[in-house]
Amino acid sequence: MTKIMTIKHIGILTSGGDAPGMNAAIRAIVIAAHHYKIAVFGFYAGFNGLIDDESVLLSDKAVAHIIHKGGTILKSARCPTMKTSLGIAQATSTLMKEKIDGLIVIGGDGSFTGLLALQKQWSGQVIGIPGTIDNDIDGSDFSIGFSTAINTAIEAIDKIRDTAEAFERIFIVELMGRNSGHITYNVGIACAAEQIISFENFATKNQTASEQEKLLALAKEIKLAQANRHASYIIVLAENLWQGGATALAQQLQTLANIDCTACILGHIQRGGSPVAKDRILATKLGVGAVQAMIAGKSNIMIAEQNNAVAHVALQTAIMHQQGVSNNLVQAQENILALTAQRL
Numbered sequence: 001m002t003k004i005m006t007i008k009h010i011g012i013l014t015s016g017g018d019a020p021g022m023n024a025a026i027r028a029i030v031i032a033a034h035h036y037k038i039a040v041f042g043f044y045a046g047f048n049g050l051i052d053d054e055s056v057l058l059s060d061k062a063v064a065h066i067i068h069k070g071g072t073i074l075k076s077a078r079c080p081t082m083k084t085s086l087g088i089a090q091a092t093s094t095l096m097k098e099k100i101d102g103l104i105v106i107g108g109d110g111s112f113t114g115l116l117a118l119q120k121q122w123s124g125q126v127i128g129i130p131g132t133i134d135n136d137i138d139g140s141d142f143s144i145g146f147s148t149a150i151n152t153a154i155e156a157i158d159k160i161r162d163t164a165e166a167f168e169r170i171f172i173v174e175l176m177g178r179n180s181g182h183i184t185y186n187v188g189i190a191c192a193a194e195q196i197i198s199f200e201n202f203a204t205k206n207q208t209a210s211e212q213e214k215l216l217a218l219a220k221e222i223k224l225a226q227a228n229r230h231a232s233y234i235i236v237l238a239e240n241l242w243q244g245g246a247t248a249l250a251q252q253l254q255t256l257a258n259i260d261c262t263a264c265i266l267g268h269i270q271r272g273g274s275p276v277a278k279d280r281i282l283a284t285k286l287g288v289g290a291v292q293a294m295i296a297g298k299s300n301i302m303i304a305e306q307n308n309a310v311a312h313v314a315l316q317t318a319i320m321h322q323q324g325v326s327n328n329l330v331q332a333q334e335n336i337l338a339l340t341a342q343r344l
């Protein structure tokens with residue numbers, strides 16, 4: 001039989017890179033908690049709010065009409081102090097002082113690591129909700145914010161395509177993702193980019209090649225594709241893959257092979273904006289799921305989405321590996337490239 005916990009106070013916070021849909025998750029948690037007569041304290045600016053004891057009691061009114069807003073009403077931050085024993089002790093002391101029974105953290109794997117560190121010192125329940133545009137959290141098919149981020153990037157690159165086509169220009173567009181290529185791969189395929197340079201293809205294929213050899217191979221491919229084409233050429237590049245990023249790569253292609261490229265770093269535009277339907281719905285499902293799991297006495301879990309259903313994944317498992325881009329997607333791009341090459 002499911003254990004029903006008597007919970008009076010839940011704490012929530014958003015941590016790490018903000019992601020569109022975090023507000024929708026906050027709203028869902030507050031509405032669901034109030035349904036079960038549980039009060040929700042929102043701690044500000046990631047783990048800083050716990051360390052400095054800065055929180056707000058979230059009313060229904062506070063979360064009304066926020067579902068469509070990007071960012072997070074609770075603010076987010078990277079909080080280095082949380083990585084110290086003093087930070088954990090201060091956070092624990094706040095949770096005890098405020099009589100918090102359970103804590104829900106919306107964030108990425110770093111935030112979940114913080115949550116696990118806290119759980120070692122504090123006896124309350126801890127639950128994570130995957131919120132990061134990078135989509136790299138293992139165990140959840142999608143994380144909140146990813147769908148919006150790729151739509152934002154696609155919209156931007158479609159616009160770049162117009163001007164690139166008018167000038168027959170080569171663009172290198174750098175996309176976010178820290179060390180994972182979910183954004184780059186999905187956006188590259190959706191924009192019909194001529195080249196995807198990401199961890200899952202470029203880095204593995206050219207493992208033993210020197211920087212110079214990689215550049216020469218790339219220059220050769222571009223020249224071959226562009227011969228007599230009179231068309232635009234878009235390369236999507238995963239951030240942190242090429243030393244110096246898109247700007248350096250553009251300069252090197254110019255110096256080495258006289259290839260004229262325009263670098264464009266999409267940057268934080270990918271983190272902002274109104275969440276798309278998919279992120280609002282995902283955030284709502286996961287937010288309600290987190291409150292229900294807490295009432296059922298669960299702890300140390302991430303509320304995830306698997307095959308369209310809400311699932312529980314141990315936090316330890318979620319942080320163990322980075323979720324990789326599916327091989328099917330990588331293979332699909334290879335196939336598309338092969339088919340396109342035949343028609344050039």
Ligand SMILES: Nc1ncnc2c1ncn2[C@@H]1O[C@H](COP(=O)(O)OP(=O)(O)O)[C@@H](O)[C@H]1O
Pocket residue numbers: 015016017046047077078079080081082083084107108109110111112113114115117132
């Ligand atoms: N090893 C850790 N111990 C305690 N807290 C951590 C740890 N790693 C990350 N955190 C906390 O989580 C925050 C967010 O982590 P970060 O990796 O920046 O983003 P994300 O949660 O999106 O992966 C950090 O600023 C820190 O407060």
Ligand SMILES: O=P(O)(O)OC[C@H]1O[C@](O)(COP(=O)(O)O)[C@@H](O)[C@@H]1O
Pocket residue numbers: 016017018078108109131132133134176177178179239271
């Ligand atoms: O805004 P910052 O702190 O420079 O961080 C940039 C990083 O944050 C992200 O936008 C989101 O990453 P996290 O969700 O893991 O924090 C990454 O794609 C990017 O590398």
